[in-house]
Amino acid sequence: MPIRLIDRRPDVSPDRLLSECVPPPRFAPVRFETYRPDPSEPSQAAALALLRERGTTLAGPRTETRSWWRFGRGSQEVPGKAGVYLDGGFGVGKTHLLASLWHESSGPKMYCTFVELTNLVGAIGMRRAVEVLTPYRLICIDEFELDDPGDTVLISRLLGQLVEGGVQLAATSNTLPDRLGEGRFQATDFLREIQGLAARFDVLRIDGQDYRHRGLPTAPAPLTDDEVARLASAREGASCDHFVDVHRHLAELHPSKYGALLDGVTAVGLVDIREITDENVALRLVVLADRMYDRDIPLLASGVPLDRMFDERMLKGGYRKKYLRALSRLIALARAGMGQDGGHGVEEEREEV
Numbered sequence: 641m642p643i644r645l646i647d648r649r650p651d652v653s654p655d656r657l658l659s660e661c662v663p664p665p666r667f668a669p670v671r672f673e674t675y676r677p678d679p680s681e682p683s684q685a686a687a688l689a690l691l692r693e694r695g696t697t698l699a700g701p702r703t704e705t706r707s708w709w710r711f712g713r714g715s716q717e718v719p720g721k722a723g724v725y726l727d728g729g730f731g732v733g734k735t736h737l738l739a740s741l742w743h744e745s746s747g748p749k750m751y752c753t754f755v756e757l758t759n760l761v762g763a764i765g766m767r768r769a770v771e772v773l774t775p776y777r778l779i780c781i782d783e784f785e786l787d788d789p790g791d792t793v794l795i796s797r798l799l800g801q802l803v804e805g806g807v808q809l810a811a812t813s814n815t816l817p818d819r820l821g822e823g824r825f826q827a828t829d830f831l832r833e834i835q836g837l838a839a840r841f842d843v844l845r846i847d848g849q850d851y852r853h854r855g856l857p858t859a860p861a862p863l864t865d866d867e868v869a870r871l872a873s874a875r876e877g878a879s880c881d882h883f884v885d886v887h888r889h890l891a892e893l894h895p896s897k898y899g900a901l902l903d904g905v906t907a908v909g910l911v912d913i914r915e916i917t918d919e920n921v922a923l924r925l926v927v928l929a930d931r932m933y934d935r936d937i938p939l940l941a942s943g944v945p946l947d948r949m950f951d952e953r954m955l956k957g958g959y960r961k962k963y964l965r966a967l968s969r970l971i972a973l974a975r976a977g978m979g980q981d982g983g984h985g986v987e988e989e990r991e992e993v
Contacts, residue, residue, distance in 0.1 A: 642872040642880035643905060646889040650900035654764045657896060658772065661752045661760075664934035667739040675736050683847045684733060687726065690844060691737050691810075694724060695744030698778055698808065702746070723799075723809035725784075725841035732848030734812040735782055741810050742780045749778040754811075755927060757781060758791045759896035761798060769798060774805035784813040785962065796837050803840055811841065859947040859971050860978055868909045868940045871977075877906035883913045883943060890924040899931045907977055908932060913943030917951050923959065925949075926966040933969040938977035946970050 663670075672692050677684035726734040742751045750773065752760070761769045773779065779802065799809060863871070872880035881889075893901065902908070916922045932939065949970075950963045 642869075642878050642909060645879050645881050645901055645905075645908070646885045648901055649893070650897050650903070652763075652897050652900045654760070654768075654772075656900070657756075657760050657763060658750075660899065661750045661756065663739040663742060663751045665936065666934075667735060670736050670739050671743055672737075672740045675733055675740060677733075678848060681732075681847045683728075683845055687737060687844045687846045691724070691741050692744075694810075695741050698741070698745035700746070702777060721840060721842045722803040722807070723811060723841040725843045726810070726812045726846055727843055728846035728848060732846045734846060737846075738780050738782055738810055738812050742778065745778045748776045749780070750776050751780040751782070753782045753930065754784045754791075754795070755895065755930070757798075758795060759894065761794055762894070763896050766794070766798065770801050770805075773798075773802055774807065776802075776807050778808045778810065781809070781811040783965075784811040792837075799837070799840060809840065857968065857971050857975075859945045859967075860974050862913070862945055863940060863942045863978070865911045865942045868911050868942045871940050872907065872909035875907050877904055878909060878940070879905050879907070880909035880911065880940075883910045886910060886928075887916075887921045887925060890928060891920070895924065895927045898928050899934075901928075902931055902935060902937060905937055907938045907940055908973075909940040911942050913941050913946070913949060915944055915951055916949055916954070919954065919959070922950055922954055922963065926959075926962050929966040929969050929973075932973055936976075937973065939970060939973040940977045941970075941974055946974055 662668075672688060672695065675688055677688055726737060728734055739751065742749055764772070803809065869880055872878040890898070916925065947967055949967065954960070954963055
């Protein structure tokens, strides 16, 4: 019988959350040497050179300046600002470069997505997070997209304290740091925090063919409900659940537990996928899609085609980039589940070079 995700209620310890803060498996082998800049885009070679220089410094012996940092009198290990920020469209190699910097640096070091970092702080509290993370030499944050003013204030204050402790930062996003949150929230506190975050980063713009000119990959034709059930039953370790049951179950779990929800799962079967009109449901499924993609778990799906899972209003709204990334990843996983050449999502086309 297939696994039922809705029967699982994982208990995730803070130690596990920290131990999983490493590049996902698909980026485990990448290095600066394996990044191939596009000759027609000089910004890619420039970003590679600058990050290599920073990586060389971080690979060497640590300069102990942290006792002076608290008094604002110390010098940083790396010249320039405490953070480096890689901005560019999907698929220009940002994650490849970020993971390469992490691999190059000596420890202690951390690699996580913005969502994973907020989940960690939510799980262990701000004070404990500062205590645990201040000894780190480098923290890499992928997909730095601010979806909530509360998260913005939380992470801004965390990073501020970590920088004062001498921690180096590196981050990626598809939006420049002074424009994060633009078109979503206009609260004064939120905008003030955005400016504070931007001041901590040197920005490296990485140009390349924009995802909007490539479009989403073609979604495979949905399976039937019976086909999903049959394929899941024939595959050891596969799960099979009704789509509605799964998104209701996700609402009862903290997002930090979505990865553990997939422990030991070799394929995810979702029956009767429907168009989503609730933003909260959609954002939870984005996190689940990211955790599935990190683990290369194929998708077996029936119902509406995946490229119709989010309604048109959502694909034009403030979370548009998140939804496009999720669709790209789910389509790639569905192709893999059907034995097609799944490849990688549209935004990973250059990330894997």
